[in-house]
Amino acid sequence: MGKSALITGITGQDGSYLAELLLGKGYTVHGLLRRSSSFNTERLDRIYQGPQEPDRRLVLHHADLSDGVALVNLLRDLRPDEVYNLGAQSHVRVSFDAPLYTGDVTGMGALRLLEAIRASGVDTRIYQASSSEMFGATPPPQNERTPFHPRSPYGCAKVFGYWATINYREAYDLFAVNGILFNHESPRRGETFVTRKITRAVARIRAGLQDRLYLGNLDAVRDWGYAPEYVEAMWRMLQRDVPDDYVVATGEAGTVRQFLEVAFSAAGLDWAEYVRFDPKYERPSEVDALIGDASKAESLLGWKPEVRWAELARIMVDADVSKLDAELTGTAVRIDR
Template sequence: MKKALICGVSGQDGAYLARMLLDKGYAVYGSSRDAQMSSFRNLARLGILEKVNLESVAVNDFRSVLQALMKIQPDEVYNLAGQSSVGLSFQQPVETLESISVGTLNFLEAIRFAGRPIRFYNAGSSECFGDINDVADEATPFAPRSPYAVAKSAAFWEVANYREAYGLFACSGILFNHESPLRPERFVTKKIVAASSRIAAGSKDKLRLGNISIRRDWGWAPEYVDAMWRMLQQEKPEDYVIATGESHSLEEFVDTAFSAAGLNWRDHVVLDPGLLRPTDLAAGRGNPAKARAKLGWQAQHKMREVVRLMVEAERHLDIPL
């Protein structure tokens, strides 16, 4: 039985990845900074909380990371930990940089120190590309425009360096935006879906948003964790862009969500300049050709389908998460 350690198992991607690996017959270990105090709500919502072995790991502490590797002896490590909000990174730049870049470095160094053939996946981000005039692939230069993107860029190059210098099986998935009902409401996509459902149920609330002209490549999170696993099953470690290949504006996302609830978004949305970020990306779209060719992976759900699934889940319909 293969053993996998998922760091950041309590988040959206960690929970879906845990479920998928359990279905594949893995022994799954999941970590958070304090496993005794964390609620692991997403694992409970997916019905797998009792099936995941939970460990406390502080990714900023090299000793804590090394102890976890020596205790668990995993075959695969998925590093999904760290501060995950672009907006929050402007308020907490130090925490963001340390939790992502230092955390990733600690895992790489601990794997090197352990001397075992551990395969390592690092959660990269399309935010590293900055503004994309056309479409980004694995050869597109990074131009980060937020503390979060700077931290993810540093982690990406740490992985590349350890792969080249020490021969580690380590790779990064450069994932474009991917959503699901497990997103917390601080993410604008979940904020939109939750507001549309509340208003459809009779709430008089107004949804306050910042820049709705931005364009993003939105996919379905359960599909994206499958791409993570496929990367670690290859003969050779490589980095991959994971995306749908389509780009839509946030206004389109809002319109789709409110239309699914039978509403006209213009009657319920207020544009608030106070919600604008210091810097923001105008557009983002990924080219998943390499993932399709080498991993056999292709996004099945595009933006409108993703929104529909999120709206249905918000209304508590009996659909699989």
Template sequence: MSKRALITGITGQDGMYLAELLHEKGYDVFGLVAGQNNLRTQLFTESHPYVEMISGNLLDLMSLIRAVAHAKPDEVYNLGALSFVASSWQNARLTSDVTGGGVLNILEAIHFFQDSSGQDVRFYQASSSEMFGKAQQVPQAESTPFWPRSPYGVAKVYGHYMTINYRESYGMHASSGVLFNHESPYRGTEFVTRKISQSVARIKLGLQNTVTLGNLDAQRDWGFAGDYAEAMWLMLQQDEADDYVIATGETHSIRDLLDIAFDEIGVSEWHDHVDINPAFVRPAEVSLLVGDSSKARDKLGWRPKVGFDELVRMMVRHDVDDQSKRAAGAL
């Protein structure tokens, strides 16, 4: 029989790549969505017709119990969160409830299902490099202490430790992936990488002249979301559950990203196309985030396949094509 997987947050970039990966591997894939009648869900069902969508909400334990009972999953991937870090200061309570408390709810739903059905379920929690925040060592590994610098990061720390607690208390096969920044053409336009790739595409096409950004010196360890989805799956194929840092081990600044993005459209001097707005600077910026994924490489055999330069150019090319079609009325 085919394996069955339930994915929360399935309409985000990670959920889209993970659904594609699991479908290719022969899984029956189920996706949890808070409401069926929104544009994002409708677009997802058109692009991923093989996924069965189930109504549920990370804030509603009973809806999760029903969703897990319906899907009868061998694996659950909890990708659902309010994941736009910059807005978590304005929505600290909701971010805490969904991104933190939602982990407890889905763990409880799985625990209830396992007790009532006798079926084992493997669980993946999407932890985040934002948990390191004011990083206590460079690079960051599984043993690096957490010092989160945003409500989002604090909520992720709660979910991370709750996952460990259920693993240790109930023997659940529950693993966390401490994923560093990962991007793709599926990335939401509220995130700086996609904001830049889309704006650069529109500048090339003469649809706008500038892009407004915050701290150009902010540095991150950026990888490709498709590579990171594979790491999630690999964690749940292991005999023992564990926690893994997933990262490229390289760090780049927003300036580096701009250099490559504008070079892709043949612009070598981009400063006249970039405006700075202090409102886009975080109240508490994180330190240098760069991951040490040695454990994942050794135990999972995982390696990133797409480099930073290729990733940025892929996103710009996608957005040039997308914006061209929109301008022509084809979308």
């Protein structure tokens, strides 16, 4: 009988890619779905509703990281072999506007899930999605030994979740790991995140539907990787004999300005003609540079990134151009990447 996994945040970018990866490995995959008046499962449509028969090994459950009792009951019912906590309010800029909500869902949500595992007595392994934003103002390169200096409510909440995971590992002997993932993107990235905001704007400007793109700090340095590769690292962390914490990154950095240049040139456009600065997109406290050192993941997990940020920008532009062209012509298109 194959393994089973529970994924919080399954409707997000990482959750959808991870679900596909695990299904491909023979898992039964359970996902948490927040109760809402509208559906938010489009990233899962390929496998959940599908053009052919839906995959019956993917099951969605209405539950929330704010409800500890529901988490205990669900874990007792499902008894999953693995748990992946990808659920969060994950937009850094938004966390300044909604700090309490971010702290509750992103920080306390992780603790509720850990406590639910302990209280339910289920023998499982848990992956906690930690973030490079925990490093914040600490100069790069950043690795597993780099001290944290978060610069946003989101970063602070992730630090709380990180240490809660280690505490439960040490106090209750849980197989609990932290994946400290640096920025990772794809055509499934949310449209309010800067990379997808850029590539979507490229497609719309190319089609004559948009005149300008407004952004904040163009000099921020980030280490961008490809999300489908990063979920492979998550899975590998839970296959080890001993729980540990790992940085996942490419080690190659680029600025937002450089990402702009590559993305617009992929569509034959000059970014400088269309991009304008808007101070409302700046953070109250900025993170200047995040560049990861993933040598531990390469050594112990056998994981190495293949796609670097310039190729990633072109992948995302191609996907957004194809998607918009299909919408304008009324033809069907499926973005699998």
